[in-house]
Amino acid sequence: MAEALRVGIAGLGTVGASVARVLAEKAAELTRQCGRDIIVSAVSARDASRDRGVDLSGAKWFDDPVDLACNADIDVFVELIGGEEGAARASVTAALEAGRHVVTANKALLSRHGVELAGIAEERGILLNYEAAVAGGIPVIKTMREAMAGNTVSRVFGILNGTCNYILTRMEAEGLSFEDCLKDAQRLGYAEADPTFDIEGNDTAHKLSILTSLAFGSRIAPDDIYLEGISNITQADIRAASELGYRIKLLGVAQRTETGIEQRVHPTMVPTASVIAQVHGVTNAVAIETDILGELLLSGPGAGGNATASAVIGDIADIAKSRPGFQHGPVFGRPAKELHPYVRARMRTHEGGYFIRLTVHDRAGVFAAVATRMAENEISLESIVQHANGANPETQKTVILVTHETTEAAVRRAVEGIVADGHLVDKPQVIRIERAG
Amino acid sequence: MAEALRVGIAGLGTVGASVARVLAEKAAELTRQCGRDIIVSAVSARDASRDRGVDLSGAKWFDDPVDLACNADIDVFVELIGGEEGAARASVTAALEAGRHVVTANKALLSRHGVELAGIAEERGILLNYEAAVAGGIPVIKTMREAMAGNTVSRVFGILNGTCNYILTRMEAEGLSFEDCLKDAQRLGYAEADPTFDIEGNDTAHKLSILTSLAFGSRIAPDDIYLEGISNITQADIRAASELGYRIKLLGVAQRTETGIEQRVHPTMVPTASVIAQVHGVTNAVAIETDILGELLLSGPGAGGNATASAVIGDIADIAKSRPGFQHGPVFGRPAKELHPYVRARMRTHEGGYFIRLTVHDRAGVFAAVATRMAENEISLESIVQHANGANPETQKTVILVTHETTEAAVRRAVEGIVADGHLVDKPQVIRIERAG
Incomplete structure (x- = not known):
C-alpha cells in the first residue's frame, strides 16, 4: 500500500472536530476507498485544552496555523479557520507555497483571493479543493469542475443560505413575521447574533461569486453583485405569491x-x-443550466458540522487517491491565468417577469394611473389584481401586478412614475420572478 | 502541453455521434480544462457510410470494435454499443486487457459483468468510468464514488426510468389511461416499440443494481431485485393518491x-x-441518505443523446486530466476483490406504509371484514375511506386503506385473507409508500 496521507487541520471548531472524528471513525473504510491510510498528523486551534470529543493525542499541536502549514510533516493542509484575511489567508498561502495540497471550506477567502491562490496551486502542480465552501455538503464544485467538462453554462442559481431559507419557509408555513422567524432562527442556532451577513445576502453573494467563476470561466468578482436581502419581505408578499402560484426564495x-x-x-x-x-x-439547492447536459439540480444540507465535514473529507479523499507527479485539473475549471476578466451586465438590462405590490389611496383614477405608467414603459401585464385587504380597507387598497418579461430599467421607471404620481401610501414592493423547472 | 488524449469510440448511434460532435465543437474549451487536447482517433460502427452530422474523416475506421479496442492507437476506449454480452462485453474486456482506459454508458454490461471488469481495470491500474450508465446526465456515480467518501449510506432511491416517469406524469396531469400514455410515449420516441423492459422495471433494476454496489460496497446483484412495473396503475390509483397527498412514481x-x-x-x-x-x-432523480452528509438529491435529464454524451465527456475529461502512473480510486468505490457478497433482505421483511385499494361488493359486513383482517395482522390504519365511485356504484364500493408502518408479510397475509373472504369484485391493488423529504 502507498504511504499514509498526512493531514494537518487548522481550526477545530464544529467542522474541524467533525472532520477529525470522521477520519478516525471511518479510517478502515477510507483506506479501502483510497488505497492508503489517511491520518491527522498535526492540528492547530486557539485552545489546546478544550475537549472536542475526539482523540487528537497522535497529532502534533501547533499554536500558529502558519507554522503548521510550513513546518508540520503533512501532505495536505486543511484550513477551517475562516475569514478572508489574517490567519486563514496567511496559512493557506504558506501551505501552497510550501507545496502542500490545500482543502478549505472558506468561501470568504476564495471569493476574495481565490484566483491568486489558484495561480499558486497550479504553478506548483498541487490541489486546492474547496467543495465545502459552497452549499455545504452538496457536491456542486465537483459537479461543475469535473462532471460538466465541455458544457457551456447559461445560468446557475440556487438557495445558498440556510438561514434565509429557514426564515422564508417558516414565514410561509406559519404566517409569522420576518422578525419573529429571525428570532427563532437565532434561538435555534440557525442565525448569528448579528444576522446581517446572512439576511442581507452577503453570504449568498460570496458563494455565488465562486459558482460564477466556475460557470463562466471568469475571474471571481464578489463586489460586482447586485444585492437585496430578505428583511423587507412581508406576509403580504408571501400570501400574494402563494395566490399567484409562486413561492419566495432568496x-x-x-x-x-x-x-x-x-x-x-x-x-x-x-x-x-x-x-x-x-x-x-436550512436545505440548500443549486440548479445549473447548460447547452449539452440541460438542467441539473442538486439539493442537500448547506451547513452543519457533519455535512460540511463530509465535503472536506471528499476533498481529502480525492487527494489521497492521487499520487505525486499527478497533474490536476485547474482549480476553477480553467487555468487561473486564463480566466477572463469579469464583464458585468448592468442590473438595468436584466430581463424577466416582475411582481409589484402597491398600497394605494382608495380614490378614483389610481388604478388607471398605475396601468398608464406600465403602458408608458411598454410593460405588458400578466395580471393585475386589486385587494381590499390592507390595514385600512376603507381608505387604502392593495394593487398587485405581475408583468410579462420586461426589463429592470422599464420597471424602475414605471415604479418611479407611480411614486411621483403621489397615489402610494407605502413604499412599493418589487420582487423579481425567476424561471425554474 | 502534454500529449493529446486519443479516444476510440465504438458505437455511433445518437450518443456516440453526440460525443464525437461535442468533442469537436468544444475542443478548445476542453483543452483549457484538461491541459491537453482530446482527439477522436478511431471509430467503429455498423454502417461506415451513414451521415452522422460530424466529420469523422480524421478517425481511423474499424469494422470490428474488438479490433479497435486491441489495435487502434488510442488511450481511451469509449463503448456505446450496448447489450450485456456480444461486441460490448468482448470489446470492453479486450480494451481493459490491452491497458486502455474504458468509458461506457452500458448499464446492462456493468450490471452483469461490472465486478469482473472492475477487477481487470484495478489490476492494470486503469480507469473504468461509467457515469452515463445510470441516470444519464446526472453525476450520481461521481457523487457516490468520490464526493461521499467516508459516508455510510443507509438508503438510495430514485426515478431512474424516463419512460415510466413520463407516462405517470401524463396520467396524473391529463387523466389519461396507462395505455394511451404509453402510445403517446412510443409516438414521441420516449418508449420502445416493445416497452416491456422499461415499463416492467427491468431498466430501473439494472441501474439500481449499480447504485446498490456503490452505496453498500457489495457485489452487484441484478437478479436479486424485487420487481413490479407500472402497467397495472390506473386512474383510480392516481386520483386516490392525489386525494391522500401522494404522487405515484416508479x-x-x-x-x-x-x-x-x-x-x-x-x-x-x-x-x-x-x-x-x-x-x-422524462427527468430522473436520485436521493442518497448517509450518516455524515445527510440527504442529498440530484435531478436532471436521465436520457437523450446530449445529456448522456455530457456524462461520457465528463468521464473522458477525468481521464485526460490524469497522467500515466496515476493510481485511481476503485471502480465501485471499494476495490472489486473487497466488495462483499450481496446479502438479500427478503421482501416479506420490508417495513413501510401501504396503500390498499379494494373494489368490494356493496353488502353488509364487508367493511367490518376488511377491518378485521387488518386487525388480525396487527396492521394499524392511518385512514380508511369508502367511495361509491366504482363502475357500478349501486352494487360496488371502493375501499381505500392507508396503513401505518407495517411489514410486507403482514400486508400480504391480510390481503390474502380479504381475497379469501370473497368480498372482492376485482384484484386488490397494493402500492408501497416511501418516506421522502
Missing part, C-alpha cells in the same frame, strides 16, 4: 447575457410546482 | 436493513410536497 443567480454576466442576489418568486420551490428550511 | 430503492440489503423496484407513493414528487416527465 436566490443567488448568475446568468450569461448579451452584455456580460449578471450576478444578483435577491428575494425571488419561483413557481410553486418547481423542484427548487420544495427546498425547505 | 422508484428503484436500495436500503440497508437488519437482515441485509433490500433492492426493490415498484410503483411508490411519495408525498406530493417532497422534492422527488416534483420530478416530472
